[in-house]
Amino acid sequence: xxxxxxxxxxxxxxxxxxxxxxxxxxxxxxxxxxxxxxxxxxxxxxxxxxxxxxxxxxxxxxxxxxxxxxxxxxxxxxxxxxxxxxxxxxxxxxxxxxxxxxxxxxxxxxxxxxxxxxxxxxxxxxxxxxxxxxxxxxxxxxxxxxxxxxxxxxxxxxxxxxxxxxxxxxxxxxxxxxxxxxxxxxxxxxxxxxxxxxxxxxxxxxxxxxxxxxxxxxxxxxxxxxxxxxxxxxxxxxxxxxxxxxxxxxx
Amino acid sequence: xxxxxxxxxxxxxxxxxxxxxxxxxxxxxxxxxxxxxxxxxxxxxxxxxxxxxxxxxxxxxxxxxxxxxxxxxxxxxxxxxxxxxxxxxxxxxxxxxxxxxxxxxxxxxxxxxxxxxxxxxxxxxxxxxxxxxxxxxxxxxxxxxxxxxxxxxxxxxxxxxxxxxxxxxxxxxxxxxxxxxxxxxxxxxxxxxxxxxxxxxxxxxxxxxxxxxxxxxxxxxxxxxxxxxxxxxxxxxxxxxxxxxxxxxxxxxxxxxxxxxxxxxxxxxxxxxxxxxxxxxxxxxxxxxxxxxxxxxx
Numbered sequence: 001x002x003x004x005x006x007x008x009x010x011x012x013x014x015x016x017x018x019x020x021x022x023x024x025x026x027x028x029x030x031x032x033x034x035x036x037x038x039x040x041x042x043x044x045x046x047x048x049x050x051x052x053x054x055x056x057x058x059x060x061x062x063x064x065x066x067x068x069x070x071x072x073x074x075x076x077x078x079x080x081x082x083x084x085x086x087x088x089x090x091x092x093x094x095x096x097x098x099x100x101x102x103x104x105x106x107x108x109x110x111x112x113x114x115x116x117x118x119x120x121x122x123x124x125x126x127x128x129x130x131x132x133x134x135x136x137x138x139x140x141x142x143x144x145x146x147x148x149x150x151x152x153x154x155x156x157x158x159x160x161x162x163x164x165x166x167x168x169x170x171x172x173x174x175x176x177x178x179x180x181x182x183x184x185x186x187x188x189x190x191x192x193x194x195x196x197x198x199x200x201x202x203x204x205x206x207x208x209x210x211x212x213x214x215x216x217x218x219x220x221x222x223x224x225x226x227x228x229x230x231x232x233x234x235x236x237x238x239x240x241x242x243x244x245x246x247x248x249x250x251x
Numbered sequence: 252x253x254x255x256x257x258x259x260x261x262x263x264x265x266x267x268x269x270x271x272x273x274x275x276x277x278x279x280x281x282x283x284x285x286x287x288x289x290x291x292x293x294x295x296x297x298x299x300x301x302x303x304x305x306x307x308x309x310x311x312x313x314x315x316x317x318x319x320x321x322x323x324x325x326x327x328x329x330x331x332x333x334x335x336x337x338x339x340x341x342x343x344x345x346x347x348x349x350x351x352x353x354x355x356x357x358x359x360x361x362x363x364x365x366x367x368x369x370x371x372x373x374x375x376x377x378x379x380x381x382x383x384x385x386x387x388x389x390x391x392x393x394x395x396x397x398x399x400x401x402x403x404x405x406x407x408x409x410x411x412x413x414x415x416x417x418x419x420x421x422x423x424x425x426x427x428x429x430x431x432x433x434x435x436x437x438x439x440x441x442x443x444x445x446x447x448x449x450x451x452x453x454x455x456x457x458x459x460x461x462x463x464x465x466x467x468x469x470x471x472x473x474x475x476x477x478x479x480x481x482x483x484x485x486x487x488x489x490x491x492x493x494x495x496x497x498x499x500x501x502x503x504x505x506x507x508x509x510x511x512x513x514x515x516x517x518x519x520x521x522x523x524x525x526x527x528x529x530x531x532x533x534x535x536x537x538x539x540x541x542x543x544x545x546x547x548x549x
Binding site: 045052055056062071237241245247248 | 380381411412413414415416438441442444445446448472474475476478479481482485486516517520521523524527
């Protein structure tokens with residue numbers, strides 16, 4: 001019975017096509033607006049130092065067995081000692097850092113700009129779609145799908161009797177939102193601002209400081225380093241080198 | 252895979268450009284992309300391109316990148332007037348750009364005006380303290396003047412912040428070796444080994460530094476690292492084989508420690524591998540090598 005559902009061509013002309021068109025146009029607009037708003041972000045020297053420090057400490061943790069024990073211990077002491085070790089963050093300073101972060105106006109400004117180019121248009125278009133096109137069945141995909149796809153394709157329609165291959169307008173909006181990335185990279189070049197996932201990842205990286213303060217990463221790294229058991233890998237290597245040389249000789 | 256294809260495309264394009272028929276714009280872009288040093292060709296072709304106003308228009312906004320590229324290439328060829336011209340165009344377009352500032356500094360360097368270059372980089376650093384490029388150039392200035400001590404200081408200052416930079420550690424190690432500060436160099440190589448555990452070169456260099464330092468303990472460490480360099484290079488690195496032979500020879504000469512039997516085993520294996528290689532690749536020198544290795548065994 002659901003198969004009998006016939007979609008009006010007016011729906012195609014007045015819902016499906018305009019919706020896609022608007023999504024594309026908004027994407028392009030956002031690209032240019034964010035290009036306009038993008039601040040040359042000048043990374044803080046201290047932040048760089050901290051991230052590099054974590055990287056270096058991670059190398060030490062991962063490859064501890066490749067250097068002599070003495071070298072490892074002196075490095076660990078250098079990172080972890082209680083007086084001036086690089087990974088050691090005094091307690092009072094740790095709290096300070098967080099407070100500093102929140103009061104940093106640059107950070108807030110950056111956040112706001114990101115919001116402007118990302119969240120605001122999304123909310124607006126969503127509201128617009130919701131207001132004008134709620135409850136439309138906008139399209140039908142030409143192949144059958146299982147029930148699991150219902151929340152993805154028929155968002156906004158609470159009818160279990162409609163076949164899953166029908167797409168509601170709100171779902172069409174979501175599909176466009178996430179599916180147009182490839183199209184944007186075609187028309188706007190690889191590095192366009194519409195790439196939300198990338199942006200979110202970036203945000204995760206940068207804002208890593210916002211929720212979790214860097215002193216936590218530092219002290220986590222410190223604990224990890226403290227736990228490393230040093231067992232030199234090289235004594236075994238001598239035998240392996242011998243066997244390799246034997247192989248060369250025997251061939 | 253994709254880059255291998257573009258690479259072969261690039262080589263074809265380059266031969267065409269040399270004949271004067273290829274697409275210079277595309278060639279320049281590929282040179283930039285692969286970070287190649289084709290300074291002479293870039294200067295000649297780039298200059299010809301930039302002189303032609305219709306071609307310049309064709310470049311669009313890419314023209315500034317080409318100006319930058321040609322400026323650097325021209326410095327490399329000591330065509331300082333060409334480079335100066337390019338930089339002047341860039342300054343007119345981007346008066347306050349740090350990127351153009353770097354070019355200015357490099358031009359001073361190319362002219363040998365170290366003091367001006369130094370002040371230029373210093374101002375860049377004041378504007379943007381996290382400018383790794385300016386730090387590195389300062390090291391280069393000190394090195395170019397032959398002032399290795401200052402180079403070390405500058406590098407230390409750089410590494411204090413950018414401590415995960417492999418190239419910088421390597422540079423520092425090499426400078427320390429030049430100054431015969433071997434234990435400091437050893438530290439740098441340890442750092443490099445930590446960053447790239449599978450790179451035979453670092454193991455080899457570390458072994459050599461330890462060998463040079465001498466002393467029983469260091470020699471033992473050296474031999475182990477020679478062994479690991481042999482392992483990582485699958486016995487193909489002749490330098491590490493020789494090193495192992497020398498190192499074991501010294502160790503066996505050290506009196507009172509006769510229990511290094513596995514070491515002598517490894518040494519004889521290494522020397523026979525060296526012999527084998529010489530017999531395969533260079534038979535007329537094999538005799539010389541034999542006598543040298545025999546001497547080591549004694």
